[in-house]
Amino acid sequence: MLLLVVLGAAVLRPRNLPEAVFAVPAAGLVVATGAISLDHARAEAERLGPVIGFLAAVLVLAKLCDDEGVFRACGAWMARSARGNPKKLLTHVFVAASTITAALSLDATVVLLTPVVFATTAYVGARAKPHLYACAHLSNTASLLLPVSNLTNLLAFSATGLTFGRFALLMALPWAVAIAVEYAVFRRFFAADLVPAAPPEPDGDAPMPVFALAVVGATLAGFGIASAAGIDPAWVAAAGAAVLAVRALLRRETSPAAIVRSAAIPFLAFVLALGIVVRAVVDHGLDDLLGHVMPSGGGLVDLLAVAGLAALLANTVNNLPAVLVLAPLAAPHGAGPVLAVLLGVNIGPNLTYAGSLATLLWRRIVTDRGTAVGLGEFTRLAAAAVPATLTAAVVALWAALAVVGT
DSSP: OOOHHHHHEEEHHGGGGOHHHHHHHHHHHHHTTTTTTTTHHHHEEEEEEEEHHHHHHHHHHHHHHHHHHHHHHHHHHHHHTTTTTTHHHHHHHHHHHHHHHHHHHHIIIIIIHHHHEEEEEEEHHHHHHHHHHHHHHHHHHHHGSTTOOOOHHHHHHHHHHHHHHHHHHHHHHHHHHHHHHHHHHHHHTTTTTTOOOOOOOOOOOOOHHHHHHHHHHHHHHHHHHHHHHHHOHHHHHHHHHHHHHHHHHHHTTSSSHHOOOOOOOTHHHHHHHHHHHHHHHHHIIIIHHHHHHSSSOOHHHHHHHHHHHHHHHHHHHHEEEEEEEEHHHHHGOOOOHHHHHHHHHHHHGGGGGOOOOOHHHHHHHHHHOOOOOOHOOOOOOOOEEEEEEHHHHHHHHHHHHHHHHH
């Protein structure tokens, strides 16, 4: 019941209160009542600590990249390249959203790229809806590539037993296939909205933020090196954020308080508290129940079943609790089933608003800017995209496992 209350509060955000306002007391309650032992709560906090530290560093890195003009330059490139052609603009949004999600996490796509897409579609005279929905879907689907692209990936990464590079190698084909299927569905679903627009008047280009892009590139390279050396990726993300932070502080372009705010500390507290509440639910039999239905093989049918179960659970209780529960159950059967879980909890949430916190946040951003997001249209698009995308991605994962191995 407490888990449902915490998730319901995260979805509804009564009085715009932070998610942690409900999650932290709930975590305290499950510990105080003995629903979870203090040792188990401490173990869960220790397990989530590095993940939360990494998330904080990436959020700071993404915000400093925004301050450096990375997303403004991205919007200028999309507008200039599309030249009033909404189909080309959709292609560019797919490229930008997929790249940003993979490199800077899905939060950057939802929070920082979505407003840029709003401005870009208005500038080129295109209908905004297809491009905005692309931000929502790709914030989930395009987060498959790297362990650092999504919080769900980070939570399950250690359970895979893979290195950073091997994870990326195995997920590269599912990532590319999933994006391609999404793109095909979007072109067909929004055909009536992708009508030609008048080319924009020439405008000055946004300056290329070379330094920030170089830092992001070095940080991504550092993730692979750190994984091979056994160093937690949180330290690499923190180093990248520190470089941009020091530069911005020296140039008086930000303040220590602004940097701390960009780490979204209330959300980090929510993630930690949610993990403790989920652990209490697991300790009281949820793992046994799901363990009975979790396939134990690594064949194509088993991977499809695992991904389907993960997608179903993600849309029932949100993808963060889903991965916390399912990743440990899949881990004894090898890396393949754990990666299939990630396909389910990353692609599956596009089916409903409540599937992921990213979708909920995107909906709030879009509606705050005066664009209606109808449940019927959202569901029709989801029904057209999610089953096809998830199935194709699982088949691609099965093929990658057969060719590359674990």
